[in-house]
Amino acid sequence: MKIAIIGTGHVGSTIAYALVLKGLCDHLVLAGRNLAKAHGDELDLQHTLAFCERTMQIESAPIEAVAASDILIVTTSVPLSDHMTSRMELGPANAALFRQLIPRLARNNPDAILIIITNPVDVLTYLATQISGFPASSIIGIGTLVDSARFRSLLSIERQIHPDDLRAYILGEHGPNQFPLFSTASMGSEHIDDNPLHREIFNAVYNAGFDVYNAKGYTNFAIAAAACEVVRAIVYDSHRTLPLSTYLEDWLGIRDNCFSIPVVVGRRGVIRHLHPYLNRTERKALEKAAKEIKARINRLLSSESGLR
Incomplete structure (x- = not known):
């Protein structure tokens, strides 16, 4: 390899x-x-x-x-x-x-x-x-893999459960248009509620990257560990489920876009997309994220020759 x-x-x-x-x-x-x-x-x-x-x-x-x-x-x-x-x-x-x-x-x-x-x-x-x-x-x-790990880490402190035993994703943009997937979040099959405390934890996650950046000028440890998890899934063809940024031709009416959803990763890369249940709040958050990301793509790349 x-x-x-x-x-x-x-x-x-x-x-x-x-x-x-x-x-x-x-x-x-x-x-x-x-x-x-x-x-x-x-x-x-x-x-x-x-x-x-x-x-x-x-x-x-x-x-x-x-x-x-x-x-x-x-x-x-x-x-x-x-x-x-x-x-x-x-x-x-x-x-x-x-x-x-x-x-x-x-x-x-x-x-x-x-x-x-x-x-x-x-x-x-x-x-x-x-x-x-x-x-x-x-x-x-790499998308929201680190954001999701930060979310699990902070939730694990509050719930006193190892972060690897929590199933909680942050999806959408690696940036301001990310959102927590509370509707399917769980710990040992017990639901993780969407409540003010957990929303506060999510807000801390959103700011975490810039907290590190402002303190030392860059981030490196968590992103390196995240990259290694993706590499491990490819090298060992382990079919891990990870929240990663991937091109979406069409999902829920969202076309020609790129943002984080749960995907299955193996030796050939992204083996398949997973399509989790989204409640009304999460569906609106996804639509907003997709709209904003596509606007960013169009704004940034509209002047790039050959990209249409």
Whole structure:
């Protein structure tokens, strides 16, 4: 299994470290525009292997030299501003970056599954689906996987139950138009109520990413762990159900869009979409999210040549 990480900033480097500790591949390639940084990570991770149960081949390379990968994890991004208040601020420059990189990566890695981490992730997952030539099942946006994990973690503190024993999703946009799926949320088959306390927890989840960002200037640990869960599902063909951003041709009358719903992930990427029951409040939240995300897609990409 050959995995290439495209972008070796805080997130890419942390994902590489987590992959090495978990032993999730045989061959790891670190590729970035800063070749010296990628080479430094290569050497550091090679030294780390002495403390790991499984060894692997680790190398650094220019992005254009990455080829024949099974999984491409795309984290490359323009630099974050010191006072960013919305992931959409990264949109125009990152869309232009994707227009340069994704077609070449697709040509050189025709059998790969793409995992998109770069923000704004829903818009860029849509763009990657359009310009890669890959089937939509091979393009996976990390979406609300971290948001859902944060939700479960905070609920677990309140309910005093391990987060892995909670079934609670946040769907929609990885951003302001996300919403909690309370109608099917449960712990040991006991329903998790939609009440003021749990809404307060959801509000904390919505702000959590920026809380971390404002405290240290970036987020890296949770997103790295989330990326590894997606990689594990692909590597072991485990058919895990995860809330991820995926292209939707048509669902509930929502067409040609990209946002997070529960999907089943295996060796071929997204094996199938799941369609959970939505109550009236959740249906309205989904429709609002879809409308806003599509408006963002159209606004950001309308000037991109060849994308219609």
